[in-house]
Amino acid sequence: MNHHPFLQTESSPNWDELTPDRIRTDLTIALESAERKLEEIRKLSSDETAFENTIKAIERSTMELNQAWGLVVHLDSVCNSPELREAHNDMLPAISAFQAKITLDPELWQAIKSCAQKAESENLDSVDRRLLEEIIKDFEESGANLSEDKRKRLEEISSDLAKVTQTFSEHVLDATNAWTITATEESELQGLPENAKAAARQAAIEKLGEEKGANSWVFTLHAPSMLPVLQYADNQELRKSVWTASDRLCVENPYQNEPLIREILKLRQERAEILGKSDFADIVLARRMAKTGTDANAFVDEILAKALPSSREENKELEAFKAEKTESPADLLEPWEVGYWCEKLKKESYDFDDEDLRPFFPIQSVLSGMFELAAKIFGLEIIERSTRCHDQIKGDGKEAVSVWHPDVRYYDLFDQDENKLLGSFYADWHPRASKRGGAWMNFLRTAEKEGETHLGLICGNLTAPTPDTPALLTHYEVQTVFHEFGHLLHHLCGEVKHPSLNGVNVAWDFVELPSQIMENWCWQRESLDLFARHHETGETIPEELFDKMIRARNFFEGNATIRQMAFSKLDLFLHREWSKSLNGGLEEALQKELGEFLPKRKSTPRTIALRFSHLFSSPIGYAAAYYSYKWAEVLDADAFTRFQSEGVMNRDTGRDFRNQILSKGNTLPPDQLYRNFMGREPKVDALLRRSGLA
Numbered sequence: 001m002n003h004h005p006f007l008q009t010e011s012s013p014n015w016d017e018l019t020p021d022r023i024r025t026d027l028t029i030a031l032e033s034a035e036r037k038l039e040e041i042r043k044l045s046s047d048e049t050a051f052e053n054t055i056k057a058i059e060r061s062t063m064e065l066n067q068a069w070g071l072v073v074h075l076d077s078v079c080n081s082p083e084l085r086e087a088h089n090d091m092l093p094a095i096s097a098f099q100a101k102i103t104l105d106p107e108l109w110q111a112i113k114s115c116a117q118k119a120e121s122e123n124l125d126s127v128d129r130r131l132l133e134e135i136i137k138d139f140e141e142s143g144a145n146l147s148e149d150k151r152k153r154l155e156e157i158s159s160d161l162a163k164v165t166q167t168f169s170e171h172v173l174d175a176t177n178a179w180t181i182t183a184t185e186e187s188e189l190q191g192l193p194e195n196a197k198a199a200a201r202q203a204a205i206e207k208l209g210e211e212k213g214a215n216s217w218v219f220t221l222h223a224p225s226m227l228p229v230l231q232y233a234d235n236q237e238l239r240k241s242v243w244t245a246s247d248r249l250c251v252e253n254p255y256q257n258e259p260l261i262r263e264i265l266k267l268r269q270e271r272a273e274i275l276g277k278s279d280f281a282d283i284v285l286a287r288r289m290a291k292t293g294t295d296a297n298a299f300v301d302e303i304l305a306k307a308l309p310s311s312r313e314e315n316k317e318l319e320a321f322k323a324e325k326t327e328s329p330a331d332l333l334e335p336w337e338v339g340y341w342c343e344k345l346k347k348e349s350y351d352f353d354d355e356d357l358r359p360f361f362p363i364q365s366v367l368s369g370m371f372e373l374a375a376k377i378f379g380l381e382i383i384e385r386s387t388r389c390h391d392q393i394k395g396d397g398k399e400a401v402s403v404w405h406p407d408v409r410y411y412d413l414f415d416q417d418e419n420k421l422l423g424s425f426y427a428d429w430h431p432r433a434s435k436r437g438g439a440w441m442n443f444l445r446t447a448e449k450e451g452e453t454h455l456g457l458i459c460g461n462l463t464a465p466t467p468d469t470p471a472l473l474t475h476y477e478v479q480t481v482f483h484e485f486g487h488l489l490h491h492l493c494g495e496v497k498h499p500s501l502n503g504v505n506v507a508w509d510f511v512e513l514p515s516q517i518m519e520n521w522c523w524q525r526e527s528l529d530l531f532a533r534h535h536e537t538g539e540t541i542p543e544e545l546f547d548k549m550i551r552a553r554n555f556f557e558g559n560a561t562i563r564q565m566a567f568s569k570l571d572l573f574l575h576r577e578w579s580k581s582l583n584g585g586l587e588e589a590l591q592k593e594l595g596e597f598l599p600k601r602k603s604t605p606r607t608i609a610l611r612f613s614h615l616f617s618s619p620i621g622y623a624a625a626y627y628s629y630k631w632a633e634v635l636d637a638d639a640f641t642r643f644q645s646e647g648v649m650n651r652d653t654g655r656d657f658r659n660q661i662l663s664k665g666n667t668l669p670p671d672q673l674y675r676n677f678m679g680r681e682p683k684v685d686a687l688l689r690r691s692g693l694a
Contacts, residue, residue, distance in 0.1 A: 004029060006068040009445065012424065012455060013071060015404040016390060023072055023087040030065040031098055037061035042107040049115040051124060055132050058108065059500050062099070063448075069095050070444055078459060079404055080173065080434045092166060093159055096619075100158030103142035104151040112136060127667050131498045134666065137287060143275055150274050157271050161264065161619040168260045169436070169617035175255035176221045177433050179245045180207065181238070183217040188235050193355045196228035198466040221246050222431045224463045224477075230339040231354075243336035250610040257610040258586050264616055265579040268623065280575045281624035288507040288625065289670055293576045296627050300568045302684075303561065303630055304597060306693050310558025315599050321345045332602040346555050352548035354474055361473040362535040363429060363462065366481055369531020371411075373521055376530075377654030378489065378662075380422075381414040404428075413492050423447070423454030423492040429481075430471065431461035438613070439480045441487035441515075446499035454503070456491045458484040470535055475549070479519045486518035487511070493662040502665040508625050510670035512632030513639065514662055520640045523553065524648045554692035559599060561691060564630060566597045570607055571615055571626040586610075637687040639678060 005017035006026035038061050041054055069091075076088045102108065112135060115121060121132060143154050182204065183189060189197055197217060203225065205213035219225050219242060229242045250257035268280040277283050281293030290296040322341045323330040333341065347353050371382040386395025387403045387410050394406070401410040401424075408428045414421055431437070439460035447454050460480055465471040473481070490511070491503035504511050521527040529540045541549070573593045583589070590607045591598070598605075609615075614622040622628065639657075646653045660677040674682060688694040 006030070006071055007064060009064065009067055012401055012410075013444070014402045016402060018071060018075060018404075020081070020083040020087040023084075023091060027065075027068055027072065027091045027095065030068045031094060034062050034065045034098065038102065038105070038108065041111055042105075044111055046110075046114040049111050049118070050120060051115060051128060051132065054111050054115040055128075055135055056498075058102075058112070058135060059131065059498060062102070063499065065095075065098075067445060070442070074442060074444065074457070075404065077436045077440075078428060078434070080436070085170065089163075089166065092162055096159045096162035097155060100142075100155045103139045104144060104146075104155055106144070106148075106151075109139050109144040112139060127497060127501065130667055131501055134501065141275070141283065141286060146274065154271060154274055157267050157274075158619065161267050164260055164263050164267070165616055165618050165621075168257055168264070169613060171250050171255040171257050171260070172611050172613055172617065173436050175249050175611075176437060178255070179221050179249075181219050181241050181245075182208070183219070183238065184215065186217075188238060189217060189233070191232045191234035192228060193232060193358075195355070195358060195463065195466075195469065195472055196225075196232070198469065199225065199464065202464075202466050221249065222437060222461055224431060224461065227339075230336065231343045232340070236336070239336040239340060240334070247335070247606050251606070257616070261574075261586060261609060261616055262582055265574060266582060268575065269579040279577075279624075280579065281572060284575075284620065284624040288628075289509045289631065290625075290627070293572060293624065296625070297569075297572050297576070299631060300565055300572065300627050304565045304569070306688060307558050307561035307565065307691075308597070310693060311562040311599065312558075314556050314558050318342060318345060321348075332600055334602045335605045338599075338601070342556055346552055350548050350552040350555065352545075352552040354476070356545060357475045357532075357541070357549065358472045359534050359536070360532040360541050361475065361478050362533070363465075363471040363473055363481075365533045365535070366473060366478055366531050367427070369527075369533075370482060370485060372530050373527055373649075374485075374489070375416060376649050377651060378493070378658050379416045379651065379655055380489075380493075381416050383412050383414070385410045385412060385424075405432075421453050423456060425455070425488055425492065426457040428457070428459045429462045430464040435459070435461070436613075437461055439484050441484045441491070441504070443491045443503065446491070446494070446502050448497065448499050454492045454494065456488050458488050460484065472535060475522065479522045482518040482522055483515045486515035489518075489658075490514040490662050493658055494665050495663040496665040496667055501667055504665075506666045507670050508622065509628035509631045510635070510673075512629055513635045513674075516629075516632050516636035517639055517657075520636065520643070521648065523550070526649055557691050557693065561630075561693065562597055562599070565627075566594050567608060567612070568627040568630065569594060569597060570609065570612075571622070571624060574609075574615075575624040634684050634687045635674060635682050637690050638682045638685075639674070641686050642678060 004026045005014055005022060007030060041057050044053060072088055075084055116132060116136060124132065143151055200217035200219055203218040203220065204216040207218050208216055219229055226242055226246060230239055233239050272280045272283050275283060279293060285292055285296055318341055319330050319333060322333060374380040374382060386393065386397050386400040387408065388400040389403050389406045392406050393400055403410060403426060405428060407430055408426050410426055412421055412424045441456065441458050443456040445455035462477045463471055463473055487504060494502035496502040525546060532541045570590055578589050586609060587606055590609060614626060643650065643653050657677060661673055664673055
């Protein structure tokens with residue numbers, strides 16, 4: 001048995017050994033080891049500093065620590081428990097303080113400057129030079145040139161932000177898990193698809209026990225449970241209850257998040273001012289494609305202006321439709337009516353229902369087809385391995401790989417041409433109480449030397465199987481799978497010799513390009529036929545249904561765009577303006593700022609702020625950069641035009657995307673990487689055409 005399992009880095013982790021009681025010991029050892037490595041760099045005289053013993057040594061100094069802490073953070077996301085949470089939160093201040101201290105260390109900064117001034121640094125190859133430049137920027141932008149008292153305060157801010165954002169994340173998870181609603185009569189469920197009812201029955205059995213659950217249906221605030229209710233349930237009271245609970249998530253104690261948001265914004269603004277910036281956005285965006293908060297805001301305003309007329313027309317049409325069907329005067333809708341009447345309007349306008357597609361998307365078919373697509377386009381082969389969890393074996397048992405939950409699957413990814421293992425990954429697709437919401441990709445190991453391989457993971461909260469049916473996904477969930485797989489390919493196809501420049505370690509308004517471009521193949525007939533197969537007959541989507549799906553693609557797109565851009569506007573407003581005063585109530589300030597962009601409803605919904613994990617569940621995350629999603633849509637729609645002109649399954653085009661984007665990480669500025677693939681700057685036209693907003 002490995003006595004320090006969190007420090008084992010040679011192969012895939014043994015998850016059975018990664019228990020909460022080992023975290024403090026192993027992470028303390030990793031911290032001490034990292035400190036010793038940094039001390040060796042501090043001891044170098046100016047004559048001794050060189051790229052390998054200074055710049056590369058700084059990168060390597062925290063690799064073991066980062067991998068070990070990455071395992072802890074991952075487990076906190078997928079196997080949350082009181083013991084794990086306690087151990088994680090015990091170590092969080094020390095880890096955060098240590099990480100913040102590195103780029104504020106005057107002796108390390110002196111060693112870097114000394115190394116940078118030498119002739120050797122002028123003759124570095126381009127990738128080594130990029131690492132040197134990025135590390136210099138890391139130190140400069142962290143405040144390495146500031147006085148000692150300011151550097152000390154920045155360290156404290158980093159530590160405080162780590163703690164308060166962790167609490168925010170826990171509040172969202174706990175509040176989501178704390179709420180359920182139970183139906184005991186089938187008449188309460190009219191309109192709901194059979195799949196949603198079966199999932200609610202399964203949830204009732206799990207939460208209430210076999211006997212009581214056999215005659216009940218339990219609904220939660222997890223998306224696969226909540227969204228079908230809001231779209232299909234004829235029972236308005238059920239819809240209202242679910243919507244209201246979601247709307248009020250983290251409003252009240254014990255999960256109240258407004259005080260935490262105030263503290264987070266206050267700390268971020270103080271950091272900006274210490275660093276001589278006007279606001280947090282200008283810190284975050286300096287090395288991203290937007291460069292400044294002003295430019296990011298201008299982009300958001302441009303898209304809002306394009307979408308606003310469409311969204312207003314859509315809302316008028318929806319109000320008129322409901323009035324016609326209910327034989328009542330046209331009026332504003334209640335928020336819990338919008339999804340329901342949208343679904344009915346789409347059904348009538350296009351004879352199309354999202355549920356019509358679900359039988360064609362059993363998750364295993366989606367995955368195997370997606371892997372076949374990766375083979376055809378990118379020259380990759382993906383092979384599933386058998387797994388074990390607490391002695392439970394899945395597959396043939398040969399060389400079974402340890403996983404953290406019985407639902408988790410494990411795959412190896414090879415380059416077809418060279419028959420070379422590039423990396424491996426875990427996939428964990430279905431919700432459970434110990435797992436945070438949403439979908440994400442992450443990495444546990446980044447290859448550095450010849451013979452090493454990458455290790456990544458993809459997680460989601462998708463529709464789960466029931467005892468009678470496989471996991472049948474919505475088309476939106478299929479896009480989610482492809483999206484996260486795109487992030488994963490960015491990591492696993494990385495060919496950069498410095499891990500901190502590899503894979504997804506790129507500017508955050510560029511990182512979504514590889515993920516979002518993958519979603520395009522969820523709309524192409526040629527690629528859909530690889531994976532969209534009826535779970536009972538094996539047939540592909542009928543042409544008539546495919547045509548309806550394409551026609552309905554941009555249904556309510558104005559509202560969808562406004563919703564996304566309002567999130568971006570909220571983000572920039574909080575980090576560029578409200579954080580400077582924190583005056584008045586958070587919700588009141590947001591309603592005033594966003595008023596013209598939020599759809600008018602009979603009852604005013606709250607904004608997403610209190611549960612906006614993208615902004616507030618980590619020290620930086622998507623803070624001041626939520627616009628990145630829409631900016632990456634500009635990039636992905638534009639870049640996909642090359643596939644459309646050269647063939648959506650064209651191996652040469654796919655290989656060029658892999659060579660110019662996926663493999664290059666952060667070895668060049670993102671705008672240069674984009675030009676290398678497209679031969680020109682990005683244009684917004686393709687996105688506006690695709691969205692029907694041109």
